[in-house]
Amino acid sequence: MRRSISGTDWDSVKEAYADRVIGIIERYAPGLRANILARAVLSPADLERDNPNLIGGDSLGGSHHLDQNFIFRPAFGWSRYRTPIERLYMVGASTWPGAGTGAGSGFMLAKALAGA
Numbered sequence: 001m002r003r004s005i006s007g008t009d010w011d012s013v014k015e016a017y018a019d020r021v022i023g024i025i026e027r028y029a030p031g032l033r034a035n036i037l038a039r040a041v042l043s044p045a046d047l048e049r050d051n052p053n054l055i056g057g058d059s060l061g062g063s064h065h066l067d068q069n070f071i072f073r074p075a076f077g078w079s080r081y082r083t084p085i086e087r088l089y090m091v092g093a094s095t096w097p098g099a100g101t102g103a104g105s106g107f108m109l110a111k112a113l114a115g116a
Helices: 010-028 044-050 104-113
Strands: none
């Protein structure tokens, strides 16, 4: 039977949450808990405190739903790395092709600026 984790914010529940995750993994990797020498638990709130760009701890730059891809990322009318300021461009996880692509958006912008 699962017990609920009580708390109202990440700071008060992150250790219990990590304990639960380790417990689940231990079902498949017996002895895991006994082999952990130390740990640091970072919650979404911790990630956002360390980097205000990670809103809610989201390291992927927001939604990856269909309406946030191609010409819609980061917002309709501002795709292709443009901003409202002439010759100021935006790259990174919040721009196409999104997070997890390394320097994909910077590479694509450089090609576009070079006319390639």
